[in-house]
Amino acid sequence: MSYAKPLPVPDADSRPFWEGCHHHKLLIMRCNRCGQVRFPPTTFCSRCQAHEHLWIESTGRGRVFSWIVVRHPVPQEVYAEDVPYIVAVVELEEGVRIPSNIIDCTPELVRAGLPVHVVFRDVNDQISLPVFRPDPR
Amino acid sequence: MWKLRDKYAIAGIGWTDYLKNSGRTVRSLASEACLKAIDDAGLTVADIDGFVSFNFNDSVPAIAVATEIGVPAAGYAVDFLSGGNAANMIILTATAAIEAGLAKNVLCYRAMNGRSGFRLGGGRDIVAHGVNQYTAPYGWITYPQAMAMWCRRHMIEYGTTSEQLGEIAVTFRQNAALNPRAMQRTPITLEDYFGSRMIVDPFRMLDICLETDGACAVLVTGAAQARDLRRRPVYIMGGAYGGGPNQGEDLFDAIRWPDLAHNYTKYIAEDLWRSAGVSPSDIDLAQIYDCFTYSVIMQLEGLGFCGEGEGGSFIQGGRIARNGKLPLNTHGGLLSEAYIHGLNHVIEAVQQLRGDAGSLQVPDAELCLTTAGAMTCGSAMVLRN
Numbered sequence: 001m002s003y004a005k006p007l008p009v010p011d012a013d014s015r016p017f018w019e020g021c022h023h024h025k026l027l028i029m030r031c032n033r034c035g036q037v038r039f040p041p042t043t044f045c046s047r048c049q050a051h052e053h054l055w056i057e058s059t060g061r062g063r064v065f066s067w068i069v070v071r072h073p074v075p076q077e078v079y080a081e082d083v084p085y086i087v088a089v090v091e092l093e094e095g096v097r098i099p100s101n102i103i104d105c106t107p108e109l110v111r112a113g114l115p116v117h118v119v120f121r122d123v124n125d126q127i128s129l130p131v132f133r134p135d136p137r
Numbered sequence: 138m139w140k141l142r143d144k145y146a147i148a149g150i151g152w153t154d155y156l157k158n159s160g161r162t163v164r165s166l167a168s169e170a171c172l173k174a175i176d177d178a179g180l181t182v183a184d185i186d187g188f189v190s191f192n193f194n195d196s197v198p199a200i201a202v203a204t205e206i207g208v209p210a211a212g213y214a215v216d217f218l219s220g221g222n223a224a225n226m227i228i229l230t231a232t233a234a235i236e237a238g239l240a241k242n243v244l245c246y247r248a249m250n251g252r253s254g255f256r257l258g259g260g261r262d263i264v265a266h267g268v269n270q271y272t273a274p275y276g277w278i279t280y281p282q283a284m285a286m287w288c289r290r291h292m293i294e295y296g297t298t299s300e301q302l303g304e305i306a307v308t309f310r311q312n313a314a315l316n317p318r319a320m321q322r323t324p325i326t327l328e329d330y331f332g333s334r335m336i337v338d339p340f341r342m343l344d345i346c347l348e349t350d351g352a353c354a355v356l357v358t359g360a361a362q363a364r365d366l367r368r369r370p371v372y373i374m375g376g377a378y379g380g381g382p383n384q385g386e387d388l389f390d391a392i393r394w395p396d397l398a399h400n401y402t403k404y405i406a407e408d409l410w411r412s413a414g415v416s417p418s419d420i421d422l423a424q425i426y427d428c429f430t431y432s433v434i435m436q437l438e439g440l441g442f443c444g445e446g447e448g449g450s451f452i453q454g455g456r457i458a459r460n461g462k463l464p465l466n467t468h469g470g471l472l473s474e475a476y477i478h479g480l481n482h483v484i485e486a487v488q489q490l491r492g493d494a495g496s497l498q499v500p501d502a503e504l505c506l507t508t509a510g511a512m513t514c515g516s517a518m519v520l521r522n
Contacts, residue, residue: 008270
């Protein structure tokens with residue numbers, strides 16, 4: 001069965017990120033000049049404007065910065081089976097924030113500061129989505 | 138900083154009916170609102186030489202309106218690809234164009250079949266290009282879903298409650314009940330608010346604005362000319378547009394925004410008040426951009442009506458009701474009057490300041506704030522009579 005949900009379309013800036021996800025590594029950019037870590041990937045560093053950069057592997061650990069619980073599915077036909085689902089902005093240990101889903105967690109358990117770690121959901125042969133699971137208590 | 142205090146005025150306003158299914162082209166709606174604004178001012182089509190609008194590819198180009206209504210020489214006809222953030226900015230841009238000699242009489246309009254045509258509140262492009270590749274694959278797609286993340290962060294940092302959001306919805310509906318233009322005129326209670334369907338927690342249905350087919354237009358001209366026209370001028374006293382660092386790649390994107398508990402108002406407040414030469418305590422009433430209930434709280438904080446984190450309690454206890462100390466959204470707002478992307482707030486402000494607001498009139502309205510936008514960028518004006 002084909003995958004009906006939106007699939008990321010990698011571009012010249014993001015291709016290494018999605019290739020990393022494909023290999024179950026969460027890669028983020030670090031500026032080679034000033035050391036600022038950035039997400040999403042961009043050609044230039046917004047702090048020092050350098051383009052030289054390294055891809056570093058995030059620890060994949062972070063905390064919930066904010067979250068929502070989607071209860072009304074949009075588009076209906078795509079998300080009807082998924083609601084309620086949690087979308088969160090996760091602050092990674094490296095300091096950048098990344099939107100994702102919190103999985104294996106009920107809406108009642110999610111809270112600000114909840115410690116989470118990345119896992120990868122293989123949605124097709126090329127794309128694996130980084131999603132987050134609450135740390136074991 | 139905008140430096141044209143009291144040099145320009147709104148001389149005419151026009152609007153269409155606000156409907157769910159207009160059965161008309163957007164060009165037709167825009168043209169009707171513009172013709173009404175010209176007539177309201179006592180000008181003729183031949184006097185118009187500028188147009189400014191904004192759209193999400195859901196409107197009609199300025200030159201199309203100029204063509205339909207027969208403007209002989211549209212010199213300054215500009216369309217911004219923008220959202221509600223631009224609803225005051227287009228008016229400030231009109232003053233800049235006139236000041237620079239690019240035009241004399243400028244129509245600012247917003248037109249859309251926002252319910253029967255392209256629905257901003259529904260799905261966006263479901264193909265995850267650009268910055269959407271980091272959001273849409275997780276089912277984070279619609280504007281209610283985007284802004285619920287901001288509201289939650291405000292609740293986390295400051296303890297803002299659903300009761301407080303509900304009071305905003307109830308208060309604005311009380312205003313709409315008096316407004317013949319309003320799409321939703323049936324009064325609601327806090328119980329109705331809590332009983333409305335949870336769409337995207339923390340937003341219930343009644344936290345979310347309407348979707349509307351319709352158009353608004355505002356005619357901007359020099360203050361001296363405005364004094365000779367049919368209507369009492371409403372002067373543009375101050376204005377500001379902008380946001381802080383990391384405004385993102387589009388209006389949805391706030392991944393790098395410093396703190397979701399504060400929005401653009403924090404960054405434009407100083408310019409706004411300095412440009413107008415007044416402070417929040419001087420404001421008699423305000424039309425605050427209310428695409429969602431919480432955005433009212435964030436803007437009141439950002440503009441300095443109360444301290445950061447105090448907005449939730451500030452709006453409680455009737456302060457923002459029409460007989461309160463700071464009446465807000467006296468027409469019912471985007472939540473209950475209509476969603477013409479914030480330009481209907483300017484229409485209401487002008488009517489209040491002219492004393493033309495009929496059943497909605499607030500006594501002694503002399504200074505009215507309008508705002509436009511809810512997230513990383515936006516605009517605001519101080520208008521006076």
